[in-house]
Amino acid sequence: MLSSCADPKAIEGLSWLFCYLTSGKHIDFYWSFLTVLLLLAITAPAALGFGFVGATAARSPFLPARMLGKTYIAMVRGVPDIIYFLFFVIALDQAIEYLKFLAVCPAGSPLPWQGLEFRVCPEAKVPLSTSSAGWHKAYGFLLAAVTFAIVFGAFAANVLYGAMQAVPRAQLETAEAYGMSHKQVFRRILVPQMWSYALPGLSNLWMILIKATPLLFLLGVKDIVYYARELGGSKTQAYEFPHGDWRLYYFLGLLVFYLCMTRVSEILLGKLAGRLSRGQATAAGEAMRKAAA
Amino acid sequence: MKKLLLATALVALGAGMAAAQTVRLGTEGAYPPYNFVNDKGEVAGFERELGDELCKRAGLTCTWVTNEWDSIIPNLQSGNYDVIIAGMSITPERGEVVDFSQPYIPPASSAYLALSKDADLKSGPVAAQTSTIQAAFVAENGMTVVEYATPEETVAAVKNGEAVAVLADKDYLKPIADESGGALVLLDREEVIGGGVGMAFRKSDTELRGKFDAAIKSMKCDGTLDAMIVKPEYFGPETKVWGEEGKQGC
Amino acid sequence: MSMTCWETIQAYGLRSIGIGENLLPKTDFTLCQQFTLIGSGLIWNVYFGVLSLAFGFFLANALALAKSARSPWLRKPAEWFIFVFRGSPLFIQFFLAYEALVMLPRAGIEIFGITIATSWTTKAWAGALFVMFLNTAAYSAEIFYGALRSIPKGDLEAADAYGISGWQKFRRIQWPTMLRLGWPGYTNEAIFLFHATTLVFFSSFPAFSQRGDALYYANFFADKTFNPFIPYPIVGFYFICITLIVTMVFGAVNRRLNRHLPQNLKSRIRLRPQLVR
Numbered sequence: 001m002l003s004s005c006a007d008p009k010a011i012e013g014l015s016w017l018f019c020y021l022t023s024g025k026h027i028d029f030y031w032s033f034l035t036v037l038l039l040l041a042i043t044a045p046a047a048l049g050f051g052f053v054g055a056t057a058a059r060s061p062f063l064p065a066r067m068l069g070k071t072y073i074a075m076v077r078g079v080p081d082i083i084y085f086l087f088f089v090i091a092l093d094q095a096i097e098y099l100k101f102l103a104v105c106p107a108g109s110p111l112p113w114q115g116l117e118f119r120v121c122p123e124a125k126v127p128l129s130t131s132s133a134g135w136h137k138a139y140g141f142l143l144a145a146v147t148f149a150i151v152f153g154a155f156a157a158n159v160l161y162g163a164m165q166a167v168p169r170a171q172l173e174t175a176e177a178y179g180m181s182h183k184q185v186f187r188r189i190l191v192p193q194m195w196s197y198a199l200p201g202l203s204n205l206w207m208i209l210i211k212a213t214p215l216l217f218l219l220g221v222k223d224i225v226y227y228a229r230e231l232g233g234s235k236t237q238a239y240e241f242p243h244g245d246w247r248l249y250y251f252l253g254l255l256v257f258y259l260c261m262t263r264v265s266e267i268l269l270g271k272l273a274g275r276l277s278r279g280q281a282t283a284a285g286e287a288m289r290k291a292a293a
Numbered sequence: 294m295k296k297l298l299l300a301t302a303l304v305a306l307g308a309g310m311a312a313a314q315t316v317r318l319g320t321e322g323a324y325p326p327y328n329f330v331n332d333k334g335e336v337a338g339f340e341r342e343l344g345d346e347l348c349k350r351a352g353l354t355c356t357w358v359t360n361e362w363d364s365i366i367p368n369l370q371s372g373n374y375d376v377i378i379a380g381m382s383i384t385p386e387r388g389e390v391v392d393f394s395q396p397y398i399p400p401a402s403s404a405y406l407a408l409s410k411d412a413d414l415k416s417g418p419v420a421a422q423t424s425t426i427q428a429a430f431v432a433e434n435g436m437t438v439v440e441y442a443t444p445e446e447t448v449a450a451v452k453n454g455e456a457v458a459v460l461a462d463k464d465y466l467k468p469i470a471d472e473s474g475g476a477l478v479l480l481d482r483e484e485v486i487g488g489g490v491g492m493a494f495r496k497s498d499t500e501l502r503g504k505f506d507a508a509i510k511s512m513k514c515d516g517t518l519d520a521m522i523v524k525p526e527y528f529g530p531e532t533k534v535w536g537e538e539g540k541q542g543c
Numbered sequence: 544m545s546m547t548c549w550e551t552i553q554a555y556g557l558r559s560i561g562i563g564e565n566l567l568p569k570t571d572f573t574l575c576q577q578f579t580l581i582g583s584g585l586i587w588n589v590y591f592g593v594l595s596l597a598f599g600f601f602l603a604n605a606l607a608l609a610k611s612a613r614s615p616w617l618r619k620p621a622e623w624f625i626f627v628f629r630g631s632p633l634f635i636q637f638f639l640a641y642e643a644l645v646m647l648p649r650a651g652i653e654i655f656g657i658t659i660a661t662s663w664t665t666k667a668w669a670g671a672l673f674v675m676f677l678n679t680a681a682y683s684a685e686i687f688y689g690a691l692r693s694i695p696k697g698d699l700e701a702a703d704a705y706g707i708s709g710w711q712k713f714r715r716i717q718w719p720t721m722l723r724l725g726w727p728g729y730t731n732e733a734i735f736l737f738h739a740t741t742l743v744f745f746s747s748f749p750a751f752s753q754r755g756d757a758l759y760y761a762n763f764f765a766d767k768t769f770n771p772f773i774p775y776p777i778v779g780f781y782f783i784c785i786t787l788i789v790t791m792v793f794g795a796v797n798r799r800l801n802r803h804l805p806q807n808l809k810s811r812i813r814l815r816p817q818l819v820r
Contacts, residue, residue: 082742118370262630449645454645455665
C-alpha cells in the first residue's frame with residue numbers, strides 16, 4: 001500500500017478512490033480474474049480430453065464401454081449442471097481422502113463415515129491441516145476444476161460423438177479400401193476430419209464454459225463474484241474505507257468483463273472456423289473454393 | 294489430472310512434516326465487529342483478536358480460514374477447518390451435531406433494525422440470515438421470515454423496503470444504526486435467543502475443545518476477556534460482560 | 544411425534560406456495576420428507592419454466608424478425624439485446640436485475656396521477672420470471688433468426704411465383720418453415736431453460752417464508768443432515784422427469800410441424816448443448 005494511503009479516513013475525492021481501488025482486498029479481487037482465466041485454461045483441455053474418451057467409448061463395439069460412454073453423454077441432458085457442482089465437490093473430496101485413508105492410516109482405523117462426520121486420521125487429510133493456506137486454496141480450486149472438467153466433458157463428449165458420426169462414410173470407406181486397419185482409419189481419417197464438424201459445437205461449449213464460471217463461487221472458491229459481493233457491500237466505520245451499497249457497480253463491471261470475453265472469443269473462433277473449413281467438403285469449404293477461383 | 298492431484302497430495306505431505314501441528318480456525322468474515330475481512334484482505338474483528346490470544350494461551354499455532362455461513366458446519370464436519378469461531382450462538386439444535394466450548398460472549402440480545410421506531414413487525418416480512426437462530430425465531434413466532442445468505446443483504450433489504458425489519462445480533466446492528474444518520478433505528482423490542490456465543494468443534498475433537506475451554510476460562514478469570522469485549526472498536530462499554538459470574542471456579 | 548408419509552405429503556406437499564405446515568421439519572429428515580418438500584419446490588421450477596417460455600416465445604419471434612430487418616433502427620437494438628443476454632451469465636443477470644429493481648422507489652411511481660406499485664417487482668415470482676423471460680427470448684431469437692436465414696430459397700421463389708407476398712407470405716410460408724427448422728434447437732432451449740430455473744434462489748432473489756424451489760429445499764436438507772448424497776440425487780430424479788416430459792411435448796409439436804414432409808426429410812430432435820447459460 002502506498003504511503004499516502006496510510007490514513008484513508010483523512011483523504012477524500014480522487015485520491016481516496018485511488019487508495020480504495022488499490023487496497024489489499026482490491027488487489028485480491030484483480031487476481032481473482034486470473035483465477036477465472038486459469039480455471040478456463042485448465043478446464044477446457046481437460047473437458048476436451050474427457051469428452052474425447054467419452055465419445056470414443058460411446059462408439060466402441062464393446063457393449064459395456066458403449067453403455068458407459070452413452071450414459072456419460074446423457075447425464076448432462078436430464079439434470080441441471082448446478083446439481084452436479086454442489087454434489088461432486090463434496091463427493092470428490094471424500095473419495096480422495098478415502099483413498100489416502102486406505103493407504104496411510106494405521107490398520108484398524110474406523111471407517112471415515114461416522115454418523116454426521118467424515119473423519120480420517122490426521123495423516124490422511126488432503127491437504128494436511130499443517131500445510132499452508134496456499135495449498136488449501138490450490139486444493140479447493142483443483143477440486144472445482146476437476147468438477148467442471150467432468151461436467152463439461154460430458155457436453156464435449158456429446159459434441160464429439162456427433163462430429164464423429166458426421167464425417168462422411170465415403171471418406172472412411174475409401175480409407176478402408178486402401179487397406180487401412182480400424183485403428184488407422186480412426187487415427188488418420190476420422191479424428192483429423194471430425195474437427196471441422198465439431199467446431200461449431202465446441203465453440204458453443206467454450207461460450208457455455210465462460211458463462212458457467214460464476215458458479216465457482218458456489219464451490220467455495222474466492223472468485224470474482226465472491227469479491228464483487230464482498231467489496232460492494234456497504235461498509236461501516238469498522239473498515240478503513242466505509243461506503244454505501246455499491247454492489248450494483250461491481251456487478252456492472254462483471255457484466256462488462258463477461259461481454260468482452262464473449263466478444264473476443266467470438267472473433268477468435270470465427271477465424272479458427274475459417275481455417276478449419278479450408279478444403280472441406282462442406283458448404284463453408286465450398287464457398288471458400290468458389291471465392292478463391 | 295490425477296497425477297497432478299497426487300503430486301499436490303505428496304507435496305502437501307512433505308510440507309506437513311516440516312511444520313508443527315496447526316489448528317485451522319474457520320470464520321465467516323462478514324459480521325463486524327465479531328469478524329470481518331478488512332481492506333487489507335485479512336480476517337479482523339473481535340474474534341480475530343480473541344482467537345489469536347486463545348491459541349497463544351493454549352500453545353497452538355493457528356491459521357484463519359473464511360467460509361460462507363450457510364455451509365460453515367458441514368465444512369467443519371468434513372475437516373476443512375478444526376474450529377468454528379464465527380459469532381455462533383450455542384443452541385441445543387446445533388449441539389446435536391457439533392460440540393461447543395463454554396461461551397466467550399454472554400447471552401446477548403438480538404435486536405430489530407427498521408426504518409422507524411413504530412415499524413409493525415406483523416405487517417410485513419422480517420429479514421434474517423439463512424440458518425441463524427434469528428431466522429428460526431422469526432419463523433416460529435408468527436412473523437414472515439425472508440432469508441438472505443449474508444448479513445449485508447439482510448440490512449440492504451430493510452433499507453430498500455423489502456423487509457419491515459431485520460433481526461440479528463444487537464452488536465452487529467448497533468454500529469449500522471449509529472452510522473445511518475437516523476435513517477435506520479433499533480426497535481425497543483429485543484429478543485434473547487440462544488445461550489451465548491461459543492466456539493464449535495467436531496464431536497470427536499474433545500482434546501482440542503478441552504484446550505480452548507481452559508484458555509477461555511483463564512481469560513475470564515484474569516479479566517482480559519471482559520476488557521477485550523468492552524473495547525470501543527468491538528462492543529463498547531455498555532455491553533454485557535462476564536463480571537463476577539466469569540470468575541466463579543477460578 | 545413422527546408423521547406417516549401420507550401426513551407428511553399433506554403437510555408439505557404444497558409448502559412451497561404457502562399451503563400446509565408453516566414450519567419446515569426440524570428433526571427426522573426422512574426420505575419421505577425430502578421427496579415431498581423437494582417435489583413441492585418443483586412447483587416453482589415449473590412455474591418459471593413454463594411462463595417464461597410462453598411469454599419468451601412471442602418476444603423471440605419479434606426479435607428474430609427485427610434482427611433480420613433491413614432497417615438498422617430495428618436490427619441494431621435487436622442485435623444488442625441478443626448479444627447482452629446471450630453473452631453474459633444468467634447468474635450475473637439475476638444479481639444485476641435484483642440490485643436494479645430494489646432501487647425503484649418503494650412507494651410506487653406516479654405517472655399522470657396514477658401510482659404504479661413497484662414493490663412486487665423484487666419478488667422472485669415477478670423479478671426472476673422477468674429476467675428468465677428476457678433471457679430465453681434472446682436465446683430463442685438467435686435460434687429463430689438462424690432458422691429464418693436457412694429457409695430454402697426455392698420455397699420463397701415458389702411463393703413469389705404463386706403471387707403470395709407480404710403478410711400472407713410471412714404467415715403461410717416463412718413463419719411455419721422457420722418454426723419447423725428451428726424447432727429441434729428450440730426444444731433444447733426449453734430443456735436447459737428448465738435447468739436454469741434452479742439458479743433463481745441461488746442468486747439474489749430471497750426466499751420468502753422459506754418458500755423456494757426444488758434446489759432451495761435440497762440445499763436445506765443437505766445443510767441439516769450434512770449429507771448431500773440424498774437430497775441432490777432427488778432433485779436430479781425430478782429433473783429427469785421434467786426433461787422427459789418436455790421432450791415428449793416438444794416432440795409431439797415437432798411431428799405436427801413436419802407432418803407434410805416425406806419420412807426421410809423430417810428433422811429429428813437431438814441434444815445440442817449450445818443453449819446452456
